[in-house]
Amino acid sequence: xxxLPAPETSSSTRFESVLEAxxxxxxxxxxxxxxxxxxxxxxxxxxxxxxPVRAALQKLASEGLLDYTPNRxxxxxxxxxxxxxxxxxxxxxxxxxxxxxxxxxxLNVSEIGTLQQALRDGDDLLRNGQITDEHRSEYSRIxxxxxxxxxxxxxxxxxNDMVYLCQQVPVSSPRNVVAFEEGDVRRRHExxxxxxxxxxxxxxxxxxxxxxxxxxxxxxxxxxSLASPAAVQAATxxxxxxxx
Amino acid sequence: xxxLPAPETSSSTRFESVLEAxxxxxxxxxxxxxxxxxxxxxxxxxxxxxxPVRAALQKLASEGLLDYTPNRxxxxxxxxxxxxxxxxxxxxxxxxxxxxxxxxxxLNVSEIGTLQQALRDGDDLLRNGQITDEHRSEYSRIxxxxxxxxxxxxxxxxxNDMVYLCQQVPVSSPRNVVAFEEGDVRRRHExxxxxxxxxxxxxxxxxxxxxxxxxxxxxxxxxxSLASPAAVQAATxxxxxxxx
DNA sequence: AAGCATGAAAATGTATACATTATCTTTGAC
DNA sequence: GTCAAAGATAATGTATACATTTTCATGCTT
Numbered sequence: 001x002x003x004l005p006a007p008e009t010s011s012s013t014r015f016e017s018v019l020e021a022x023x024x025x026x027x028x029x030x031x032x033x034x035x036x037x038x039x040x041x042x043x044x045x046x047x048x049x050x051x052p053v054r055a056a057l058q059k060l061a062s063e064g065l066l067d068y069t070p071n072r073x074x075x076x077x078x079x080x081x082x083x084x085x086x087x088x089x090x091x092x093x094x095x096x097x098x099x100x101x102x103x104x105x106x107l108n109v110s111e112i113g114t115l116q117q118a119l120r121d122g123d124d125l126l127r128n129g130q131i132t133d134e135h136r137s138e139y140s141r142i143x144x145x146x147x148x149x150x151x152x153x154x155x156x157x158x159x160n161d162m163v164y165l166c167q168q169v170p171v172s173s174p175r176n177v178v179a180f181e182e183g184d185v186r187r188r189h190e191x192x193x194x195x196x197x198x199x200x201x202x203x204x205x206x207x208x209x210x211x212x213x214x215x216x217x218x219x220x221x222x223x224x225s226l227a228s229p230a231a232v233q234a235a236t237x238x239x240x241x242x243x244x
Numbered sequence: 245x246x247x248l249p250a251p252e253t254s255s256s257t258r259f260e261s262v263l264e265a266x267x268x269x270x271x272x273x274x275x276x277x278x279x280x281x282x283x284x285x286x287x288x289x290x291x292x293x294x295x296p297v298r299a300a301l302q303k304l305a306s307e308g309l310l311d312y313t314p315n316r317x318x319x320x321x322x323x324x325x326x327x328x329x330x331x332x333x334x335x336x337x338x339x340x341x342x343x344x345x346x347x348x349x350x351l352n353v354s355e356i357g358t359l360q361q362a363l364r365d366g367d368d369l370l371r372n373g374q375i376t377d378e379h380r381s382e383y384s385r386i387x388x389x390x391x392x393x394x395x396x397x398x399x400x401x402x403x404n405d406m407v408y409l410c411q412q413v414p415v416s417s418p419r420n421v422v423a424f425e426e427g428d429v430r431r432r433h434e435x436x437x438x439x440x441x442x443x444x445x446x447x448x449x450x451x452x453x454x455x456x457x458x459x460x461x462x463x464x465x466x467x468x469s470l471a472s473p474a475a476v477q478a479a480t481x482x483x484x485x486x487x488x
Numbered sequence: 489a490a491g492c493a494t495g496a497a498a499a500t501g502t503a504t505a506c507a508t509t510a511t512c513t514t515t516g517a518c
Numbered sequence: 519g520t521c522a523a524a525g526a527t528a529a530t531g532t533a534t535a536c537a538t539t540t541t542c543a544t545g546c547t548t
Contacts, residue, residue: 013314013501039530049503054530055302062306064405070257071509071530086345086400093337101330156330158413161308162406169402257531282499293533298500315500315539493546501538508531515524 014048019056021046026065026076027170033078037066063168081226084171088219091166094159095147096212101154103199103207111153115196118146122189131182139185146192150199150211171222184221188214258292263300265290270309270320271414277322281310307412325470328415332463335410338403339391340456345398347443347451355397359440362390366433375426383429390436394443394455415466428465432458 022042031037042053061068067075107115121142125135151160191214198207266286275281286297305312311319351359365386369379395404435458442451 015501016314036529038528040528050530051502051504055298055501058299058302059306062303064402070260073530083400083402086398087402089341089345090338090400090403090406093341094334097333097337101333154330156327156334158308158327158331158410159334162334162409165406166402259531280499284499294500295532295534299531317500489548491546491548493544495542495544497540497542499538499540501536503536504534506531506533508529510527510529512527513525515522517522518520 013052015052015055018042018046018048018052019059022053022056023060023065026060031076033076035076037074037076039073064165065168065170079170084169085219085223087166087169088215088222091163092212092215092219094163094166095151095215096208098151098154098156098159098163099195099199099211100204100208101156101159102150103202103204105153105155106202107153107199111149112200114149115146118142118149119193119196122146122192126186126189131185136185139189143188143192150195153199181221184217188217191217257296259296259299262286262290262292262296263303266297266300267304267309270304275320277320279320281318281320283317308409309412309414323414328413329463329467331410331413332459332466335407336456336459336463338407338410339395339459340452342395342398342400342403342407343439343443343455344448344452345400345403346394347446347448349397349399350446351397351443355393356444358393359390362386362393363437363440366390366436370430370433375429380429383433387432387436394439397443425465428461432461435461 022037025031037057039050039053039057042057043050046053057066057074058068060066061074065077067077069075122139125139125142151163154160191210195207195210195214198210266281269275281301283294283297283301286301287294290297301310301318302312304310305318309321311321313319366383369383369386395407398404435454439451439454439458442454
């Protein structure tokens, strides 16, 4: 069936463990926006010395999650709705560029294989009428594979790093597809087919526009769900938790 | 005359001094691509302990200048021509987005003032026929003001951070305008006038396309100068030094 | 001679002590 | 009672010692 494995996640060094622990705590809403993250507190909380804690905080600041002021330490950034939305705008133009570059360079055999696999897996998953939460979560993984493959085929590390940064913005992670309605999922899967077509057909401009609109549509869904929280409550659940 | 002051540059903490010192050393070509940057060596070289050195190296890695592997330290990244070129592609779509967002939001009085000042200063500078290196360097500062103001008016910190990251890629910094031919400088200044017009006139799509092409043209100039190094030797000078 | 195991050297990871800066509390003056 | 100054407290910045890992050289085995 699905030949796309889940990504591995190991941490050997303490710095990495602390990094993930603090990141998880932040995303779980355990800090207020603007709140200071004291090194010593985290130290006692995590049972390690200040050294790996400092390194982790610096990394999180470079990812945009924390603010840093010399001699004053780190504070949790607050993300306004505007910033979350513009993060999608940024991601849209970046992924659009990735699709264009990919179409210009052309895909290699392995990349074509992965994309076709992702398309087939999606087809299979959406074949039957009903879509459960499990389906959505599974589709989320397939979706990630599709996009990551295209980013990689663009051949620009800078571009890759920046897409990663976009995904570090709370609420703008691709796993949020879980929160979308069934029609949205089907529509997006059809987008994938067309985008693949444009890239394989070496149509850079079309690939860029399709991908751009594809990602921007996530933004629209988000705005829609924020406008009517009762209608699609699942979508705002995470958002509210993070803004608390 | 020119009411646009130069940016200030102070460093209070040692971490910052080390950061700038190492960054300057890298940009001056004092390390080979792929070469390791040993903490202890930098320690003895700079007369500080490993702590600020480690912090500086981590920062430089987050900016994309260094690679990091746990337990194995930092190495200087090598930037292929392709990567430098695609950095311009990225910058083009990002600045294009900034112009679009700026046109959508509209400029405030202060921003309009700064942009008009930049345009006037450019007009004055380019009025007389001859353009010296001093003129280019002066125009470079005016150019930076124009672009930075538009980034800021887009109102997205993520976008700002990413444009900054693009500029950290060697050879792709805006100060490279210095290396351009006279016709290029004049052409770009005219671009500025049209971009300003589009933003003030609240034409998001036009603003985006103009800005995108404006930045992409820098890429074209770079490619041109790389193709015929004898013709525009100044442009490649920095590039060769950094790739050595 | 090639390859592998062993151990020494050196580099990075981590903890901790001390220095410097920021923050808070207290005290005094008005 | 309010404000300001001074000291106390606590936080971050830096240096250094120790732990762990990597790397390299040495010598052994085949």
